[in-house]
Amino acid sequence: MLWVLLLLLLFIFQAATILICEYKRPAKSVAWLSILFIFPIIGFIMYVFIAREYVRRKRVHVLASPYDDKREFQGATSKVGSVSQNGVDSFLAGEQRLREWLRHVPHAPITAWNRVEVLTNADVAYEAMLQEIRKAQHHIHFEFYTIRDDAIGLRFQQALLEKAKEGVIVRVTYDGIGSHSLSKAYTETMKRAGIAVQPFLKPLIAFFDKRLNYRNHRKIVVVDGLVGFVGGINIGNEYVGGDPKLGFWRDTHLMLQGDSVYDLQRTFLTDWFFVSGERLVGHSYYPSHSVQESSFVQVISSGPDVRWDAIQEMYFAGLIAAKQRIWMTTPYFIPDPGIIMALKSAAISGVDVRIILPFKADSLIVQYASRSFLQELLQVGVRFYLYRKGFIHAKVIIVDDIMATSGTANVDLRSFFSNFELNAVMFDEKVIRRLESDFEMDLKECTEVRLDEFERRSRSEKRKERIARLLSPLF
Structure with missing residues (x-):
């Protein structure tokens, strides 16, 4: 009987540890407790290695914030400053709460002098990136969650090799988990050409350093500190329809010029410092620009x-x-409970809430988890549409005519609390209209989810949704 008591005490200790460590995230606690119940001891070992709260690691916190105390680009251009504040106050007139919240985001000023181009789908985005890479004179900063060693990956590799041969400084970083299939030959070829290449945590290192659950999901290209790209597109054949299972790939990327590129640069340099220990400063990384458009x-x-x-x-x-x-x-x-409540409150109060999701899935468990939220939101008037032309990977939110956001973050718990993400928020009628037009075009490729039909789905489907939702905080 003593060994039974010891096992019980061990289980209680493990459960208590999870509850104490995850007190801020009840859903995550429930998910890990479920795993612990099904797989005693093994479940706790998994938790220790892949779910430890990242921010508590003081060494990592210090390394990840080398540019927080001083904006290295201050003074690079006379355009940054009160102009943006006065202008956005006018654009967000009547939205005091939103305006004040945006003002207080750390290290994220609202910049005024920008040119924004929406790049719909990878074929357009890739050509724009490659064109700017070919123009580089001083440096190219290249950061992606996934880089494939395929035809698209080789196109970018060749472009970077050519610029390195010309004497341009090229730095490349990629997520060790998102790019786990990237061959050593691919990176070694770049290194031999003088390109600095660093992974953001190799999978094995991430596992033993208890950071497997935290991934750098950012996609950044900065050329000469003057042109930047951010969005949902990685580097690989699937983004141009090369995946036979998913087919056509619908995505959204942004090309930025002007003040906002300084913040893309700062984010890249922060990540670069983390992976390489190299702190890069100087006017060459934050040069003055000549953008005259006030976006x-x-x-x-x-x-x-x-x-x-x-x-x-x-x-x-x-x-x-x-x-x-x-x-x-x-x-x-x-979504987390706050986002769910915000969507419900908006729909109940008469706001036109429409959400486009993929019909085809690249992850079945995530698809079932996503669909587990539909019924409660459909019941209050939120409208859902399933994109059927292929796989939709775009991450876009449009609010009234006052703001739109696009970038790397999904509307899921991983993007909110686990991944390193990056979004651009835009307060520009022209940009909003363009994203609105893309949304309307996408709706034509969708079928709407009807509440009465959705409620008639099989018990098996509902059971899969419940299980996926229970485990969703882990995905």
Whole structure:
């Protein structure tokens, strides 16, 4: 009987540890307790190695924030400053709560002098990136969650090799888990050409350093500190329809010029410092620009290395500010309780809430988890549409005519609390209209989910949804 008592005490200790460590995330606690119940001891070992709260690691927190105390680009251009504040105050007139929240996001100023181009789908985005890479004179900063060693990957590799041969400084970083299939030959070829290449945590290192659950999901290209790219597109054949299972791949990327590029640069240099220990400063990384267009942009980064869940809170602030519409596209829909309540409140109050999700899935468990939220939201008037042309991977939210956001973050718990993410928030009628046009075109490729039909789904489907939802905080 003694060994039974010892096992019981061990189980209680493990459960208590999870509850204490995850007290801020009840859903995550339930998910890990379920795993612990099904797989005693093994479940706790899994928790220790892949779910430890990242921000508590003081060494990592310090390494991840080398540029927080001083904006290295201050003085690079006379255009940054009060102009953006006065202009956005006018654009967000009547939205005091939203305006004040946006003002207080750490290290994310609303910049005024920008040119924004929406790049719909990878074929357009890749050509724009390659064109700017070929123009590089001083440096190219290249950061992606996934880089494939395939035809698309080789195109970018060749472009970077050519610029390195010309004497341009090229730095490349990629996520060790998202790019786990990237061959050593691919990276070694670049290194031999003088390109600095660093992974953001190799899978084995991440496992033993208890950070497997935290991934750098950012996609950043910065050329000469003057042109930047951010969005949902990685480097690989599937993004141009090369995956036979998913087929056509619908995505959204942004090309930025002007003040906002300084914030893309700062984010890249922060990540680069973490992976290489190299702190890069100087005017050459934040050069003066000549953009004359007044397009308001705020670049917001978030990650488990800080205590401010900036992108999740930006989404929430935007949703509760909506008066006429919320149009959302996301490939993964696993919202936290705050986002659910914001969507419900908006729909009940008469806001036109429409959400586009994929019909085809690249992950069945995530798809079932996403669909587990549909019924309760359909019941209050939220409208869901399933994209059938292929796989939709775009991450876009449009709120009324006052703001739109696009970038790397999905509407899911992983993007909100576990991944390193990066979004651009835009306060520009022209950009909003363009994203609105893309959304309307996507609707033509969708079928709407009807509440009465959805409620008639089989018990088996409902059971799969419940299980997936229970485990959703882990995906």
